[in-house]
Amino acid sequence: MLTEFELISRYFTRPSRADSRAALGVGDDCALLTPAPGMQLAISTDMLVEGRHFFPHADPYALGHKCLAVNLSDLAAMGAQPIAFTLAFALPEAREDWLAPFSQGMLRLADEHGCELIGGDTTKGPLTICITVFGEVPFTQALRRDAARDGDDIWISGTLGDARLALAAYRRELTLTADAHHMAAQRMHQPTPRVALGMALRGIAHAAIDVSDGLAGDLGHILARSRVGARLDVDALPAGAVLSTQTQALRRNFTLSGGDDYELCFTAPASRREQVLAAAEKAGVEVARVGAIESAPGLRLVDAGGEPLDLVPSSFDHFAS
Numbered sequence: 001m002l003t004e005f006e007l008i009s010r011y012f013t014r015p016s017r018a019d020s021r022a023a024l025g026v027g028d029d030c031a032l033l034t035p036a037p038g039m040q041l042a043i044s045t046d047m048l049v050e051g052r053h054f055f056p057h058a059d060p061y062a063l064g065h066k067c068l069a070v071n072l073s074d075l076a077a078m079g080a081q082p083i084a085f086t087l088a089f090a091l092p093e094a095r096e097d098w099l100a101p102f103s104q105g106m107l108r109l110a111d112e113h114g115c116e117l118i119g120g121d122t123t124k125g126p127l128t129i130c131i132t133v134f135g136e137v138p139f140t141q142a143l144r145r146d147a148a149r150d151g152d153d154i155w156i157s158g159t160l161g162d163a164r165l166a167l168a169a170y171r172r173e174l175t176l177t178a179d180a181h182h183m184a185a186q187r188m189h190q191p192t193p194r195v196a197l198g199m200a201l202r203g204i205a206h207a208a209i210d211v212s213d214g215l216a217g218d219l220g221h222i223l224a225r226s227r228v229g230a231r232l233d234v235d236a237l238p239a240g241a242v243l244s245t246q247t248q249a250l251r252r253n254f255t256l257s258g259g260d261d262y263e264l265c266f267t268a269p270a271s272r273r274e275q276v277l278a279a280a281e282k283a284g285v286e287v288a289r290v291g292a293i294e295s296a297p298g299l300r301l302v303d304a305g306g307e308p309l310d311l312v313p314s315s316f317d318h319f320a321s
Contacts, residue, residue, distance in 0.1 A: 002094040010099075031118035033084060039136040042080035046071050050127035055170070060098045062189040063129075064105030069193045070212065071133035072113060073262040076198035077210040079143040080135030082115035088132075090125030113195055143201060143208035143266065148226035152206055152267035154291040155276060157197055160215060161251065162240025163188035164258025174250075176242070184242040191262035197287075200279035201266060208266035214257040219265055220299060232291035234311065235304035252311065256301075267293055 002010070035041055048067055050056055068085065075082050087106075091098075110117060115133070166184035169176045176184065198208065207226060209218050215237070223230055235248075237255035244251065268276050273289070280287040294300075301309040 002096065002099075031084070031086070033118070033134060035136055038138055040139055040142065042075055042078045042135040042137050042142065043132065044071055044074035045130065045132040046074070047128065047130040059189065060102035061105035064102040064107075065109050065190050067129045067131055068106050068109050068115070068133075069191050070262060071131045072109070072115065072193035072195055073191070073210040073212070075133060075135040076193050076195045077143060077208045077264060077266075078135070078137060079141060079198045079202045079205075079208070080137040081199055082113045082133060082135045082195060084116045084118045085110070085131055085133040086118060087120035087129070088122070089120075089129040090123050090127065092124070092127060113193075138202070141202040143198065143205055144225075145207055145209055145222050146225040148207040148222050148228055148267040148293050149269070150228060150293055150295040151270060152293040153270050153273065153276075153289050154219070154230060154232065154293065155205075155264075155266050155268065155287050156211075156215070156238060156290050157194050157264040157266075157280070157285050157287050158192070158261070159238045159240040159243075159286075160211065160261050160263060161237075161243040161254035161258045163191070163260035164254040165240065165243045165246070165250075167260070168254075180242045180245075184240065187240060188260050191260065193262060194264045194283070194285060197264060197280060197283035197285050200283045201264075201268070201276070204272050204275045204279055205266045205268040208264055211259075211261045211263045211265055213259045215261075215265060216256050216299065222265070222267065223293075223297070223299060226293075227297075229294045229296045229298045229300070230291055231294055231300045231302060233304065233306075234301050234309055236288060236290045238286070238288045238290075252309075256311065 033041070048054060048070070050058075054063055054066070071085065072082055107117065162184040165176070166181060166188040168174050169181045169184070194210075201208065207222050209222055211218050219230065219232070234252050234256055239251045239255050243254055276287060301311050303309055
């Protein structure tokens with residue numbers, strides 16, 4: 001059985017990088033970070049608990065990927081470039097056959113984004129994973145939730161709903177073919193953080209948030225913080241490849257209220273539509289214009305013809321279910 005320090009040394013300690021922003025990394029009481037001149041640090045923490053955020057006996061490689069991806073998604077929503085992260089987790093036991101793929105999934109994604117593991121903690125207990133991620137963004141260019149303005153377009157990156165569709169199939173709420181379920185589950189287990197898009201939207205977009213708990217609820221955070229309302233064309237919401245084959249009612253429900261998408265919802269002035277599209281092309285991701293910010297408070301849902309929809313969208317709440 002591995003000791004705590006053998007576990008850290010074997011799976012989570014890596015050689016220093018030439019471009020490292022960490023003056024001191026894994027192995028001391030604290031890590032030391034040096035932000036670049038003219039930059040602010042963007043910091044976010046997410047905790048994932050077995051049985052609450054992921055299934056027991058989840059594939060460790062995919063879990064390692066997702067644990068970091070959900071944190072990188074928060075940086076993306078601020079327009080921040082990832083620089084480093086810490087990892088703290090409790091394990092029922094230190095099994096090498098679990099630790100090896102878990103660390104591989106996590107560190108491969110970290111390498112893709114130049115995000116260095118600089119410290120953390122480990123102990124014995126129910127499987128719980130907590131990551132704190134650090135990024136940097138130029139002063140005044142962070143994409144904040146309180147910056148939406150009346151007349152802004154509302155945009156969505158990528159597609160929505162396939163992760164929620166996969167969860168419904170796991171829960172036996174509906175039936176999918178094996179191939180369809182596998183395809184949808186990829187969106188649930190290995191989301192793609194839209195870091196490049198967030199950075200490309202600096203100076204173009206006003207406000208942004210990542211879609212983790214359902215679009216209606218997450219957009220609601222922007223509306224509340226910005227003290228505005230919105231009109232949202234539910235039929236313009238880009239459904240995932242598998243969800244797009246389902247009924248209109250299911251498409252509307254899961255694109256509006258499904259979670260675990262980790263796409264970006266952002267607002268930008270109507271005068272900057274071409275710049276938004278150019279930023280999306282630069283980042284290699286599709287974006288869809290799905291509504292508009294309005295001065296009157298509240299979220300108004302309409303169909304493709306502009307007619308009001310009598311829908312009651314929900315959003316995930318950790319203490320409500």
